Amino acid sequence: MMRVTITLCSLLCLLSLSTAYPILKGRHNDTGSNPFSPHDPSDNVTGMPDRCTGEGFGAIMLDDRGVMHYFRGDSVWMGFQGPTQRINETFQGLTGPIDAAFRNHNHEHPLEHQRVYLFKGSQVWSYFEGKPVSGYPRPISEAFPGIPDDLDAAVECHKGECRTDSVLFFKGEKVYVYSPKEDPAVKQKTWTNLGPCTAGVRWMEKYFCFNGINFTRFDPVTGERLSPRPLDTRDYFVRCPGRGHAHTVRQNATLMSIKNRCSNRSFEAFSSDDNSKIYAFRE
Structure with a gap:
């Protein structure tokens, strides 16, 4: 069972690069930024x-x-x-x-x-x-x-x-x-x-x-x-220093492991839609 879980997780990670990941980045709405990255000080221009x-x-x-x-x-x-x-x-x-x-x-x-x-x-x-x-x-x-x-x-x-x-x-x-x-x-x-x-x-x-x-x-x-x-x-909508879900997740290892699709936590279910995207469900 552990081998199956690891295999499915690895497969999901590979598929995420070509299918599921565009939910975050594929339409430019993320501007290519990492949702867990810190606030860039260069965003604040004096004056x-x-x-x-x-x-x-x-x-x-x-x-x-x-x-x-x-x-x-x-x-x-x-x-x-x-x-x-x-x-x-x-x-x-x-x-x-x-x-x-x-x-x-x-x-x-x-x-x-x-x-x-x-x-x-x-x-x-x-x-x-x-x-x-x-x-x-x-x-x-x-x-x-x-x-x-x-x-x-x-x-x-x-x-x-x-x-x-x-x-x-x-x-x-x-x-x-x-x-x-x-x-x-x-x-x-x-x-x-x-x-x-x-x-x-x-x-x-x-x-x-x-x-x-x-x-x-x-x-x-x-x-x-x-x-x-x-x-x-x-x-939720803008990235600011010391605020947001990214800040919370870095402080909470349990929440991080739940959201990390490649952690050792098992999935409750898998499914696919009409466009052949694969979805994994956890909590």
């Missing part, structure tokens, strides 16, 4: 804002390459760790602060699919592969009829998780569900239990509402809060 302060972010989005962007004032941070950059250095013709941002998901309209949209006041900008999309900036009322100006947050919702490919726009306690294929295209809701969202993002098929430096997970259809309590963004 530039630091993402690890308690101010939070005005907007968060994934771009068309799957890289997470965090906006605050005139600054943007790309990836879970990295230096501070000016928004106008990354997004031509745009300066901060940004009210809301999202990456569109709509396979039925290829010219809109994977475009990113950034909102400021009454205007919206659009970019694809780092370049401005022709015809933008435009008034929000033209690009997204029925959506108000001066938004607080926005997040795309995929078909199957919402009824159709949609966008959730937040302003105060109001949520505007923008679904161009439905009639009416905009439905207004009030999600008082969720509270205000200063930023929103869809990550790993889950939806997150940020309020300052804290965030909660929520149901994109009902607005139900799915987190038992607010969590700190610096422990």
